[in-house]
Structures are given as C-alpha cells and as structure tokens.
Amino acid sequence: MSLAQQLQDAWNRQAGWLKLLRPLSCLYRFGFLLNKQCYRWQLKKSYRAPVPVMVIGNITVGGSGKTPLLIQLVKHLQHHQVKVAVISRGYGGKGPFPARVTLDSHPDDVGDEPCLIVQSTAVAMAVGPNRQASIEMLLAEDQFDLIICDDGLQHWALERQIEWIVLDQQRGLGNAKLLPEGYLREPVSRLQEGTVIEHAMQPSSELNMHLQVAQPYLLNPIEGQQESFQSNEYYNVVVGIGYPQRFYNTLSSIGVTRFHCFEFKDHHEYDIEDIHFDDQSPIITTEKDAVKLLPLLKQYPDYQRQIWVVPVDAVLSDACYQHLAQQLAALNITLV
Structure with missing residues (x-):
C-alpha cells in the first residue's frame, strides 16, 4: 500500500496517530489563508472571464460524487438550450496544456475525469493548470452562456459567480481537521460561502443529490463468454478512485457480495499487469477506471478476462434545479 493510500485509510478510520501531523496542518492553514488573502487584497491578480463561471468542487480530498453531479448539470443545461462549456485542471494528464478534450482524447494526455465528462455529454471542454488559458481556448472557438469549472473551489486565480460545494454525508468531514491531519482542503466555515449540495440517500437538506446505479455493462465482450451480468459471481474489484468504500457499497446494493479488492491510488495509470490475476474471475x-482501461485493452487485444463496468447517475432534488434556475436568472441566463 502506497503512502497516499495509507494516509487515506488513516483518515477514513480517524486514526489517533494523525494528531502527530497537527504542526503540518497548522502550516497548511497558514499558507492557505495567506494565499487567499493575497487575492482579496489584490496582491495577486485573479481572472474575470467575459462569461459567467460556475465552480463545482468540495472541501475534502477524495471522491464526493462531484463528477456525476457535473455531468448531470451539463445534460440539464444542454436540454434547456444553455450553451455550456467545461474547464478542468486535467489532473493525471500529461498535456501539453491547455488541451481541448474530444471523444478521441486519451486519458494519459488530458486526465480520466475529463474524458468521462466529454464521453457522457459531448460538451466543449478544455483542461490545464491555467484556467484562464483554458477559457480563452474555448472562447476562441465559440461563444458560450456559461462555463463550469470542475474542481476549482480553491483556485482563487479564477473569479466565479456561482459556487456549488458537494458534501458527502457518507464520508462526512472526518475529524474536521485540515490536511494532512484530516482530509479537509479548507476549514468547515467555507461551507457558509457557497451553495452546499448534500450527497446522501436520506438527506437533511432540500439541496441534495444521490447516485443511482444503472445496469452494469461489458467493457470488452469476449467471444464464447456469457454477456449477461451475474451478481452472484465472484469478481476481482479494480478501483482507483478517491473513496473506494463508496464503490463497495454500490456493489452491495446490486447484489455483488463476493469479491476481492485491488485498490489503486486516485487517477492511477494502469498497466496490463494491474489486471492480471491468478484466478479466472471477471x-x-x-x-472512471474504465476510461483508462479501455485504451489498455486496445493495446492488448488478446486479453481474455471480462471487465464489467458499473455506471452511476446523479439524481438531483427538484430544489437543486430551482436554485440553479434562480442563480442563472440573476446572471441573465434563461432556461428554455
């Protein structure tokens, strides 16, 4: 297990030894707040895009359901004739940046989540650490009503008109400590500054979402092997996401209870050896992982182990859509 995975496990367990990291958390807090104040005092310059910007992010490290939420919002906006584009850091991608994400983009170049977003929505998208450059690349190609910034909550160099903060009830806030003692990127008080979307099956807020599991599908149909999903079969679970436990819970919800876990770090770059096992189980x-496994299968067409993918869709409460409509109306963006 890597150091990053050990730390993630300690956060999830709220291990007592994390208190030893408190001095580092204090340094992180000082540096973070100083950087934020530099933008407020205009000692550092921030970029104001010529079109409204909506940021979707979280204050925790690891998965919160943000990407499925973003995908659902893009589909909703497209359905209502809002011309939307998306930008992202492109974490895990090697560039060169800024890079336009297309249906033919490789996750090694632009990142796995951007590939998934574009494959799911066909939205105009650009990635790179310089968000201004990504926006300018998109606007040089077309006009847009709204730009959504994926996971840019702490990127103060970009001004924004709307902020949605996804808060996962299942993970919660852990020990409510900042990195690295806890998994908070920002203090809990940050939740008072944006629109908080509670990710929960039994929410306490009107602004909420949950993930709905769709029918698993085969990534690589193999001649002579069954192509119907069997929940009672034994599986090798391959997962490289921020919070693997959520996927295990998802598997349990569809009746998959017999499996062995192979966990990798978030945004892991898969090698063919990562999906070779001693048994013959699928x-x-x-x-998100399938986006990276598919190019690997194309490199190794003789690979003979079935890979099943479990898709999930974000289901938003009506109040979320009503709140979004009000926020957009304030920016003179109308849903048709």
Whole structure:
C-alpha cells in the first residue's frame, strides 16, 4: 500500500496517530489563508472571464460524487438550450496544456475525469493548470452562456459567480481537521460561502443529490463468454478512485457480495499487469477506471478476462434545479 493510500485509510478510520501531523496542518492553514488573502487584497491578480463561471468542487480530498453531479448539470443545461462549456485542471494528464478534450482524447494526455465528462455529454471542454488559458481556448472557438469549472473551489486565480460545494454525508468531514491531519482542503466555515449540495440517500437538506446505479455493462465482450451480468459471481474489484468504500457499497446494493479488492491510488495509470490475476474471475470496476482501461485493452487485444463496468447517475432534488434556475436568472441566463 502506497503512502497516499495509507494516509487515506488513516483518515477514513480517524486514526489517533494523525494528531502527530497537527504542526503540518497548522502550516497548511497558514499558507492557505495567506494565499487567499493575497487575492482579496489584490496582491495577486485573479481572472474575470467575459462569461459567467460556475465552480463545482468540495472541501475534502477524495471522491464526493462531484463528477456525476457535473455531468448531470451539463445534460440539464444542454436540454434547456444553455450553451455550456467545461474547464478542468486535467489532473493525471500529461498535456501539453491547455488541451481541448474530444471523444478521441486519451486519458494519459488530458486526465480520466475529463474524458468521462466529454464521453457522457459531448460538451466543449478544455483542461490545464491555467484556467484562464483554458477559457480563452474555448472562447476562441465559440461563444458560450456559461462555463463550469470542475474542481476549482480553491483556485482563487479564477473569479466565479456561482459556487456549488458537494458534501458527502457518507464520508462526512472526518475529524474536521485540515490536511494532512484530516482530509479537509479548507476549514468547515467555507461551507457558509457557497451553495452546499448534500450527497446522501436520506438527506437533511432540500439541496441534495444521490447516485443511482444503472445496469452494469461489458467493457470488452469476449467471444464464447456469457454477456449477461451475474451478481452472484465472484469478481476481482479494480478501483482507483478517491473513496473506494463508496464503490463497495454500490456493489452491495446490486447484489455483488463476493469479491476481492485491488485498490489503486486516485487517477492511477494502469498497466496490463494491474489486471492480471491468478484466478479466472471477471473484473468489475467504475466508469472512471474504465476510461483508462479501455485504451489498455486496445493495446492488448488478446486479453481474455471480462471487465464489467458499473455506471452511476446523479439524481438531483427538484430544489437543486430551482436554485440553479434562480442563480442563472440573476446572471441573465434563461432556461428554455
């Protein structure tokens, strides 16, 4: 297990030894707040895009359901004739940046989540650490009503008109400590500054979402092997996401209870050896991981182990859509 995975496990367990990291958390807090104040005092310049910007992010490290939420919002906006584009850091991608994400983009170049977003929505998208450059690349090609910034909550160099903060009830806030003692990127007080979307099956807020599991599908149909999903079969779980436990819970919800876990770090770059096992059991994985496994299968066409993918869709409360409509109306963006 890597150091990053050990730390993630300690956060999830709220291990007592994390208190030893408190001095580092204090340094992180000082540096973070100083950087934020530099933008407020205009000692550092921030970029104001010529079109409204909506940021979707979280204050925790690891998965919160943000990507499925973003995908659902893009589909909703497209349905209502809002011309939307998306930008992202492109974490895990090697560039060169800024890079336009297309249906033919490789996750090694632009990142796995951007590939998944574009494959799911066909939205105009650009990635790179310089968000201004990504926006300018998109606006040089077309006009847009709204730009959504994926996971840019702490990127103060970009001004924004709307902020949605996804808060996962299942993970909660852990020990409510900042990195590295806890998994908070920002203090809990940050939740008072944006629109908080509670990710929960039994929410306490009107603004909420949950993930709905769709029918698993085969990533690589193999001649002579069954192509119907069997929940009672034994599976090798291959997962490289921020919070693997959520996927295990998803598997349980569809009746998959017999499996062995092979966990990798978030945004892991898969090698063919990562999906070779001693037994003959099929693999089951997430859509995010499937984006990276598919190019690997094309490199090794003789690979003979079935890989099943479990898709999930974000289901938003009516109040979320009503709140979004009000926020957009304030920016003179009308849903048709």
